[in-house]
Amino acid sequence: xxxxxxxxxxxxxxxxxxxxxxxxxxxxxxxxxxxxxxxxxxxxxxxxxxxxxxxxxxxxxxxxxxxxxxxxxxxxxxxxxxxxxxxxxxxxxxxxxxxxxxxxxxxxxxxxxxxxxxxxxxxxxxxxxxxxxxxxxxxxxxxxxxxxxxxxxxxxxxxxxxxxxxxxxxxxxxxxxxxxxxxxxxxxxxxxxxxxxxxxxxxxxxxxxxxxxxxxxxxxxxxxxxxxxxxxxxxxxxxxxxxxxxxxxxxxxxxxxxxxxxxxxxxxxxxxxxxxxxxxxxxxxxxxxxxxxxxxxxxxxxxxxxxxxxxxxxxxxxxxxxxxxxxxxxxxxxxxxxxxxxxxxxxxxxxxxxxxxxxx
Ligand code: DAH
Numbered sequence: 256x257x258x259x260x261x262x263x264x265x266x267x268x269x270x271x272x273x274x275x276x277x278x279x280x281x282x283x284x285x286x287x288x289x290x291x292x293x294x295x296x297x298x299x300x301x302x303x304x305x306x307x308x309x310x311x312x313x314x315x316x317x318x319x320x321x322x323x324x325x326x327x328x329x330x331x332x333x334x335x336x337x338x339x340x341x342x343x344x345x346x347x348x349x350x351x352x353x354x355x356x357x358x359x360x361x362x363x364x365x366x367x368x369x370x371x372x373x374x375x376x377x378x379x380x381x382x383x384x385x386x387x388x389x390x391x392x393x394x395x396x397x398x399x400x401x402x403x404x405x406x407x408x409x410x411x412x413x414x415x416x417x418x419x420x421x422x423x424x425x426x427x428x429x430x431x432x433x434x435x436x437x438x439x440x441x442x443x444x445x446x447x448x449x450x451x452x453x454x455x456x457x458x459x460x461x462x463x464x465x466x467x468x469x470x471x472x473x474x475x476x477x478x479x480x481x482x483x484x485x486x487x488x489x490x491x492x493x494x495x496x497x498x499x500x501x502x503x504x505x506x507x508x509x510x511x512x513x514x515x516x517x518x519x520x521x522x523x524x525x526x527x528x529x530x531x532x533x534x535x536x537x538x539x540x541x542x543x544x545x546x547x548x549x550x551x552x553x554x555x556x557x558x559x560x561x562x563x564x565x566x567x568x569x570x571x572x573x574x575x576x577x578x579x580x581x582x583x584x585x586x587x588x589x590x591x592x593x594x595x596x597x598x599x600x601x602x603x604x605x606x607x608x609x610x611x612x613x614x615x
Contacts, residue, residue, distance in 0.1 A: 259318055266322055270329050283326050293319050362600025369576040370452045372607040376495045377450045379609050385449040387435035390426050395434035399555040400513040413458040428456035432472035440556030445563050446477035463585055469572035476565035485566035499534035514546025543570035
C-alpha cells in the first residue's frame with residue numbers, strides 16, 4: 256500500500272466513525288485544513304523535481320478531492336439522521352386528547368361569578384361600574400351619608416377602626432359600599448348611573464356573617480328619576496339574576512340615614528326543606544335596602560338637591576350568591592378550600608352575559 260493509499264484508508268475510517276457533524280468537522284480540519292494531513296502532503300510537492308511533482312501532484316489532488324467528497328457525503332447522511340431524530344423526538348400525536356391545563360382545572364369563585372352576572376345585567380340597563388377604597392374616612396362612610404355625629408346608626412355597623420391619627424381622626428374599613436355614592440357624585444356630573452360592587456367589613460362572624468363580605472351599591476342621579484324607576488330597575492334585575500319570568504316583590508318602609516323614603520325589599524319564595532325557590536310561593540326573603548337619595552347626601556356631595564334627585568340601593572352579594580347557587584354556609588366562601596371551589600366554582604371561559612345566558 257502506498258503512503259497515499261494508507262492515509263486515505265485511515266481518513267475514510269475516521270469519516271465513517273464520525274457520528275455527528277461536529278466530529279466530522281474536526282476530521283475535515285485534521286485533513287483538508289491548513290495544518291491537515293492532506294495539506295501537509297501537498298506542501299511536500301515544492302521540493303520535488305518537475306516529473307515527480309506532476310505524477311505525485313495529480314495523485315495528492317485526487318486524494319484531496321475524494322476526501323472532500325466523502326466528507327460531503329457523510330455530512331449529508333449525518334444531517335438527515337439528525338433531522339430524523341429530531342422529528343421523532345418532537346412528534347406530536349394530534350389524536351391524543353388535550354391534557355387538562357389551567358383553563359380546564361381552574362375555577363372562578365362564586366362571588367366573582369355573581370359580581371360578573373350583576374355587572375352584565377346592570378350594564379345592559381346603562382349602568383357603569385364605579386369603585387372606591389376599602390379603607391375609608393369617617394366622612395365618606397358616615398358623615399356625608401347623613402349619619403349625625405354620635406348617632407346610634409354608626410354603632411349598628413360594628414365598624415373596624417384603624418389606630419387614631421395624631422389629630423384624633425380615625426380611618427376605618429368601609430362598612431358598606433354606600434361611600435362610593437358620595438365619591439361618584441363628587442367626581443361626575445349627573446346624569447349618574449352606576450353600580451359599585453366591592454368588599455365591605457364589619458366586626459361580626461357566624462354562619463351567615465363574615466368580617467369581610469361583599470356588597471353592590473346602585474346609584475342613579477339626574478333631574479327626574481323617581482321611585483317608579485327604582486322599582487322597575489330592581490324588579491328587572493331580580494328577574495334577570497334569578498333567571499325567572501316573574502318575581503314577586505314587597506317594598507317595606509324602613510330607615511337608612513342616606514335615603515328618604517327608605518325601603519327594604521323582600522322577594523317572594525317557596526321553601527321546602529333546605530331548598531328555596533325564588534320568585535314564587537308565599538314566603539318572603541329580605542334581599543336589599545333602597546330608597547330615594549336624601550337631599551343632605553346630594554348636598555354633601557356638592558350637588559344642588561333642588562335640581563338633582565335619584566335613587567340608591569345596596570345589596571349583599573354573598574347572600575344572593577348563596578340563594579342562587581344553593582350554598583349553605585357563608586364561611587366556606589372564604590376558607591380557600593380547593594375542593595369547595597371545584598364543586599361550586601365556575602369555568603373561566605363561561606363569561607356571564609345576557610345574550611349568552613348568565614350561567615351558561
Ligand atoms: N348601606 C346599607 C347597608 O349596608 C345598604 C343600603 C340601604 C344601601 C339602602 C343603599 C340604600 O344605597 O339606599 O346596610
